[in-house]
Amino acid sequence: MVGIDIIKTSRMQEMIEKFGQKALQKFLHDDEIELAKNYKTAAGFWATKEAVSKALGTGIGSECSFFDIKIYKNEKGAPKLSFSKKLIENFQLLDASLSITHDGDYAIAVVTLQSNISKKLLSF
Incomplete structure (x- = not known):
């Protein structure tokens, strides 16, 4: 399963300027906020969580919330x-x-998920 999302980083910058830390708390765990050093990183995290929800086929909502997904960094x-x-x-x-x-004023995330759920392929 594949999901992709793009966000204009200035959109995240405006959210943070308007709402401060509360903007980040709407979609990030505390340890993710520590990783998000600036609005561009936060925008990448937003795109990541949206891409996961798209890969699952649910979008962000009751089946998959922002807080069901956690981003961390390896060594x-x-x-x-x-x-x-x-x-x-x-x-x-x-x-x-x-x-x-990140490129210019955009952040893009691509996510692939591997699952045990077998999907039926449709033929025509």
């Missing part, structure tokens, strides 16, 4: 994903890959 500083027990069980998640990139 080399690469972003990684972890999930709530609810997501792991409901979607039978096995593995995840994440790539975040």
Whole structure:
């Protein structure tokens, strides 16, 4: 399963300027806020969580909230994903890959999820 999202980083900058720390607390865990050194990183984290929800086919909502997804960094500083027990069980998640990139005023995240749920391929 693949999900992708893009966000204009100035949108995140405006949210933070308007609402301060509360803007980040709406979609990030405390330890993620510590990792988000600036509005561009925060925008990448937003795009990541949206991309995960798209890969699951749910969007952000009751089946998959921002707080069911957690971003951390490995020892080399690469972003990684972890999930709530609810997501792991409901979607039978096995593995995840994440790539975040920034270019100019945009942040883009691509997520791939591996699951035990077999999807029927449709033919025509």
